[in-house]
Amino acid sequence: MFLLLALTTTVSHAQQWHSISAHVDFIQQHEKLKYYDSNQVLIQGDECALLIDAPGEFSQTERFISKLDKQLKVPLCYLLVSHPHDDHLLGMALLQSHYPDAKLIVHQHLNDQFHLAHAQLNERLDGFAKSIALSEHRMNNLPEQEQLPWQQKIAAAKARLDKWQHLELQSPQLAINKKTTLDLGNYELNILPYAAHTDADLMVYIEQEGLLAGADMVDIQPYPGEANFSQWLRAFDDLAALDITQVLPGHGDAHSKASLNIPKVWLIAIVEHVNKHPEQSVEELVASFPTHFSPSEPGLEQRAYRVFLTAGLQRAKATQGQ
Ligand SMILES: [Zn+2]
Structure with missing residues (x-):
């Protein structure tokens, strides 16, 4: 969904590794990349x-893998995809090629539709090739003395593409359609399947630590463009019954169980707003939506909010009554 072009470099925006406990690391994206790329959890x-x-x-995935190699105390047996958005899924191709013995765990629905994941990866790689070709074409129209810096950038992008163009996603080995307990060696976790943020969400709950790694389902500012609102709200009810001391989201800072109320109230407001104003277009719904939900910080937060709100209202209108 958040396609980053081949020429983008993010070297200055390193991920932060936070040790949550003796068994768990939370790897967080830089604030500037908060809405563009995902957080990871290592258990x-x-x-x-x-x-x-x-x-x-x-490029970020490659740097992540070199750091991960150093952090692993035991073999990496499992790679789990929380849901099939490209900022969570596509980098698995690099991880699978580096850790060929790791088993891929996905929601049953993603497993059944895994050809779409292959297509997503191919589309990404085609996008790289096209953006390089376009940059090259533009460069050739520049006066000769202005071409030099572009030549270097394009050569670097081509070298990256050469390295990546044969990447493939390997098929999942574990498809989850009900609550599943997994033992990592005197350490158990529960995998909880949902169809909420997308139609193939997995959350991980570690009871003995009161930790919930819920990815985008538990973001403070979630993307609701493909939401199943009623199932998402039911999931919040399920979570209310669990012992949770810390929530690790797919985007943004770790937070508390009480903060789950923020996305919950916002999602309810979207559904209610659409139900109350069936005559309004999506544009009108965005304009009439209660303004107190809008973040006060200008810039990225407000821009992301508006995009996500529009997508959510559109989705709620399209799926109304379902
Ligand atoms: Zn997502």
Whole structure:
């Protein structure tokens, strides 16, 4: 969904590794990339490690893998995809090629539709090739003395593409359609399937630590453009019954169980607003939506909010009564 072009470099925006406990690391994207790329969670038991999600920008994924190599105390047995958005899923191709023995865990629905994941990856790689070709074409129209810096950038982008163009996603080995307990060696976690943020969401709950790694379903500012609103709200009710001391989201800072009320109230407001104003177009719904939900900080937060709100109102209108 958030396609980053081949020429984009994010070297200055390194990910932050936070140690949450002796068994869990939370790897957070730089604030500037908060809405463009995903957070990861690394969970290590006595025998096995499990990683939730991969950074979606491939240069970022490569840097992530070099750091991950150093952090692993046990073999990486499992790679878990929280849902099929490209900023969580596509980097798995690099992780699978680096850790060929790791088993891929996905929601049953993603497993059944895995050809779409292959298509997503091919589309990304085609996008790189096209953006390089376009840059090259533009460069050739520049006066000769202005071409030099572009030549270097384009050569670097081509070298990256050469490295990546044969990447493939390997098929999942574990498809989840009900609550599933996994033992990493004296360390158990629960995988909880939902159809809420997308139609193939997985959350990971670690009861003994009161930790919920819920990816985009538990973002403070979630993307509701493909939401199943009623199932998402039901999921919040399920979570209310769990012992949770810390929530690790797919985007943004770690937060508390109480903060889950923020996305919940916003999603309810979207559904209610659409139901109350069936005559309004999406544009009108955006304009008439209660303004107190809008973030006060200008810039990225407000821009993302408006895009996400529009997508949510559009989705709620399209799926009304379902
Ligand atoms: Zn997502």
